[in-house]
Amino acid sequence: MKKVRLCQLSDLADHQTKGIQVALPDGELDVIVLRLKKQIHAYLNHCPHLGVPLNWQPDVFLSLEETHFQCSTHGALFTLEEGYCIVGPCSGQSLVKLNTEIDDQGAVYLISKQ
Incomplete structure (x- = not known):
């Protein structure tokens, strides 16, 4: 397993x-990082419908x-x-989702199998 530093909490x-x-x-990964209280959620920045980045x-x-991630191309909500799509052409x-870890100093790491 490999740890790659993403940011500080x-x-x-x-x-x-x-x-x-x-x-x-x-290769390179385009990652979305979201903080919810003291938790980090990380996802590939890749819409399952069109394969495009989500961000506006x-x-x-x-x-x-x-309240949701939203695809900038067609408005799907996750x-x-x-990261589950509840509205849009990729519904279902x-x-x-990517695995992350936060160390004692608040550094956020992506945990990779490579």
């Missing part, structure tokens, strides 16, 4: 998202109400905790 306010490009040996502009991934599909 303190870099994100509660309910804030950030897009991070992660370099891995076999840099670091903006949430619906206007900030739950924050699971999910964003690809």
Whole structure:
């Protein structure tokens, strides 16, 4: 297993998202990081319907109400905790959830099998 540092927990306010490009040996990942209280949720920035990035502009991934991730292309809505699509053409599909870990100093890591 490999750990790749994404950010510090303190870099994100509660309910804030950030897009991070992660370099891995076999390519680059476009990652969405969301802080909900003291938890981090991370997903690939990739709509399961069209394969396009979700964000409207840099670091903006949430619906206007900030209750769901929203695809900028067709408006599909995804739950924050699971990445499950509840509205839109990809209804029933999910964003690809990534494993993360937060160390004692508040550093957030992506946990990769590579």
